[in-house]
Amino acid sequence: MxxxxxxxxxxxxxxxxxxxxxxxxxxxxxxxxxxxxxxxxxxxxxxxxxxxxxxxxxxxxxxxxxxxxxxxxxxxxxxxxxxxxxxxxxxxxxxxxxxxxxxxxxxxxxxxxxxxxxxxxxxxxxxxxxxxxxxxxxxxxxxxxxxxxxxxxxxxxxxxxxxxxxxxxxxxxxxxxxxxxxxxxxxxxxxxxxxxxxxxxxxxxxxxxxxxxxxxxxxxxxxxxxxxxxxxxxxxxxxxxxxxxxxxxxxxxxxxQGGVGAMEQRNRAKKDRLYAFIDNSDFYSNPIAPAARSWMNVPFRLADEALNKAFLAGADARGLLNLKGHRTVGGMRASIYNALGQDAIEALVAYMAEFEKERG
CATH class of the missing domain: 3.40.640.10 (Type I PLP-dependent aspartate aminotransferase-like (Major domain))
Structure with missing residues (x-):
């Protein structure tokens, strides 16, 4: 394994x-x-x-x-x-x-x-x-x-x-x-x-x-x-x-994997799942206009920026790596390129829900 x-x-x-x-x-x-x-x-x-x-x-x-x-x-x-x-x-x-x-x-x-x-x-x-x-x-x-x-x-x-x-x-x-x-x-x-x-x-x-x-x-x-x-x-x-x-x-x-058409289907499902979770939460937010949102790089913020360090530490402990946003914009960012599967998205969403329940 x-x-x-x-x-x-x-x-x-x-x-x-x-x-x-x-x-x-x-x-x-x-x-x-x-x-x-x-x-x-x-x-x-x-x-x-x-x-x-x-x-x-x-x-x-x-x-x-x-x-x-x-x-x-x-x-x-x-x-x-x-x-x-x-x-x-x-x-x-x-x-x-x-x-x-x-x-x-x-x-x-x-x-x-x-x-x-x-x-x-x-x-x-x-x-x-x-x-x-x-x-x-x-x-x-x-x-x-x-x-x-x-x-x-x-x-x-x-x-x-x-x-x-x-x-x-x-x-x-x-x-x-x-x-x-x-x-x-x-x-x-x-x-x-x-x-x-x-x-x-x-x-x-x-x-x-x-x-x-x-x-x-x-x-x-x-x-x-x-x-x-x-x-x-x-x-x-x-x-x-x-x-x-x-x-x-x-x-x-x-x-x-079935070519680029198959990757489109997978990537659509991945980004739809993550954005839907963010949009349905009062604890997380994404600032980008929905029609212009990236399929590959999903920035998001916590309602309380003071919790960023704890969020990242918990993510690392669960094997969810490199979620810190770019230094110029802050917050979080999940880059979900072709090599990441739906299982990665489900693991991230589960952790985000858990963290929101504990800290929200």
Whole structure:
């Protein structure tokens, strides 16, 4: 019987136990080769096969068309904040950004180092508790691209819709990719740090339409140029080989679970159960507008903030880990990515009910 805790960490986040067990079994001797994946040459036929299978399975999971490149890069999503304008923002153009929280603001601040940025809409008027309706957006005619974060991990604010615009959409899906189906063709580029729903940290996945390649500025470093990465199969230099391998195992696991459609059903049930409990309690609260609530990151507060420390101590004692909210917003946060099952939600709700009965 497993003694693993329920890990509600926002990232690096829980990985499927089946994936960890398979990696454990293959750690010292991958497929009878007598060595670990992390010891392989990335140029070897064995590793190239691992990498190609990972891309093939991701393409199948998300129905990625052939005219999109899939890149497995390093530097995390935060490096993309610079990489995107270096590749997609010509010196005489403007990029539109949508401000919905801390991660989108970090992207805005970094992009301003490279060219004009128009903050076309912001959730600030609602104190980042609701999304700005697209009818209110002040988009730039002829913008190079429109950037937004589909899910704000820290604030718990998520788009349930895809913006409609003429400019290419560039979206940070670090915390909600693979959680439910999406139409890749609606986007010019999708990027996602791995450590939520893809695998361990050290990897970022970029899905980019081919017509957006070849536009990098002359000053763009070779290692940050999407075209170079695409031409070299994401192996211009030694990639994050083990993270890429583990991501491939996660993609296989997702297919075994029934794919992204099946994950949508599970994730809907998980978030509905947790939000319903919070909404029906006078002791806990969630401040986000219901239509903009995140499926992946559920922030909540106790009626008496003085009880936070006791709540967290009791949670830890029960194997409910990493429920403390981000330092910038306080309170609690349950990150409920694909790898966490309904049993984790039921255990959390049971503890919340018990704590409310004792302390409420």
């Amino acid at each position: 497993s003694n693993r805790a329920f890990n509600f960490c926002a990232g690096p986040a829980a990985l499927p136990e089946a994936v960890l067990k398979r990696a454990q079994a293959e750690m010292l001797d991958w497929h009878g080769k007598g060595l670990s994946v992390m010891e392989m040459s990335h140029r070897s036929d064995d590793y190239v096969g691992i990498a190609e299978a990972a891309e093939r399975n991701l393409r199948e999971l998300l129905s990625i068309p052939a005219h999109y490149k899939v890149l497995f890069l390093q530097g995390g999503a935060s490096q993309q904040f610079a990489e995107i304008p270096l590749n997609l923002l010509p010196e005489n153009a403007t990029a539109d950004y949508i401000d919905t929280g801390i991660w989108s603001r970090k992207a805005i601040d970094e992009a301003r180092r490279y060219g004009p940025v128009n903050v076309a809409a912001s959730a600030k008027p609602s104190n980042y508790m609701d999304l700005p309706a697209q009818a209110q957006w002040q988009l730039t005619p002829g913008a190079a691209y429109i950037h937004y974060a589909s899910n704000e991990t820290i604030g718990g604010l998520q788009f349930g819709w895809v913006p409609q615009a003429d400019a290419p959409l560039v979206v940070d899906m670090s915390s909600d990719i693979l959680s439910r189906p999406l139409d890749v063709t609606q986007f010019g580029m999708i990027y996602a740090g791995a450590q939520k729903n893809i695998g361990p940290s050290g990897l970022v996945v970029v899905i980019i339409r081919e017509d957006l390649l070849g536009k990098a500025r002359a000053v763009c470093p070779t290692m940050l140029n999407y075209t170079i990465a695409a031409e070299h199969g994401s192996m211009y230099n030694t990639p994050a080989t083990y993270s890429w391998y583990l991501a491939g195992l996660v993609f296989e696991w997702l297919k075994e």
